[in-house]
Amino acid sequence: MSGVHRPDASPVADLHNRMIMPTDPRCLVETDESSGVLRLTGVLDVAATGTVRDALLAWLCRRPGPVVVDLSGARISDSAARRTLAEVRREIADWPAADLLVVDPSGETAGDGLSVWPTLDEATVALAASPMAAAATRELPPDVGAAREARALVLEGCARWGIDELAEAGCIAVTEMVNNVVAHAGTPMTVRLAPWHDTLRIGVRDHSALQPTYAGLAPPDTAGGRGLLLIDTVARRWGSTPLPDGKLVWAILHTEDERP
Numbered sequence: 001m002s003g004v005h006r007p008d009a010s011p012v013a014d015l016h017n018r019m020i021m022p023t024d025p026r027c028l029v030e031t032d033e034s035s036g037v038l039r040l041t042g043v044l045d046v047a048a049t050g051t052v053r054d055a056l057l058a059w060l061c062r063r064p065g066p067v068v069v070d071l072s073g074a075r076i077s078d079s080a081a082r083r084t085l086a087e088v089r090r091e092i093a094d095w096p097a098a099d100l101l102v103v104d105p106s107g108e109t110a111g112d113g114l115s116v117w118p119t120l121d122e123a124t125v126a127l128a129a130s131p132m133a134a135a136a137t138r139e140l141p142p143d144v145g146a147a148r149e150a151r152a153l154v155l156e157g158c159a160r161w162g163i164d165e166l167a168e169a170g171c172i173a174v175t176e177m178v179n180n181v182v183a184h185a186g187t188p189m190t191v192r193l194a195p196w197h198d199t200l201r202i203g204v205r206d207h208s209a210l211q212p213t214y215a216g217l218a219p220p221d222t223a224g225g226r227g228l229l230l231i232d233t234v235a236r237r238w239g240s241t242p243l244p245d246g247k248l249v250w251a252i253l254h255t256e257d258e259r260p
Helices: 011-020 046-062 084-091 120-129 146-161 164-185 227-234
Strands: 027-032 037-044 065-076 098-103 115-117 136-140 189-196 199-206 237-243 246-254
Touching: 027 046, 037 046, 046 065, 046 084, 046 098, 046 237, 065 120, 084 098, 098 120, 115 120, 136 146, 146 164, 146 189, 146 199, 164 189, 164 199, 164 227, 164 246, 227 246
Parallel strands: 037 065, 065 098, 098 115
Antiparallel strands: 027 037, 136 189, 189 199, 199 246, 237 246
């Protein structure tokens, strides 16, 4: 079984082992690091949806590009559980370089914005035919030099992808996102960038459950508190996705917003 990581063989699978096995041993998650395939086996019911959501989000955080979710060995017990994958895809819609492709021989998950194939071979062909996800990723410690390294990543990425007009706004956004991790989360972080049509997508993942809160304009006599305002100013959209061991804060910048 070369390249296949069982639930006790990788960090993501270890998470699944802790979260799934004690609560619902009928629903198991198996990940294949080499192919980007995540397999669900057993029964996916409402009791298991939270665990499956967490497993999918954690796996998508680890690797840029689309992930194949294979339901060939799973039985989905009801419509609420069936909606789990569609809900996850909506949650990651604004992440940099992230998507879900679903293998479902039953066809029951088709629709609701999901891309569904009847076999793993067909999904693999579709994946190979799609453009390779352009992405840049850097692991950073929570120290004062992190923002500088994140800005360098933005400058390099914008130059490589031909979206130099977004470099300044991207540097502003990523600086504030990284500084928020340094000041409030204090954990190692992953910075990921990806172009998408005429946008730059930025994601900063940390390991703190503390969610950013934006209350609009800060009073002029207030010290600090303007980081999220700056992100809100340069980004068309931004938000935060809770993860099983932290969060991912994301922002989308549009080239047309930078044109005179």
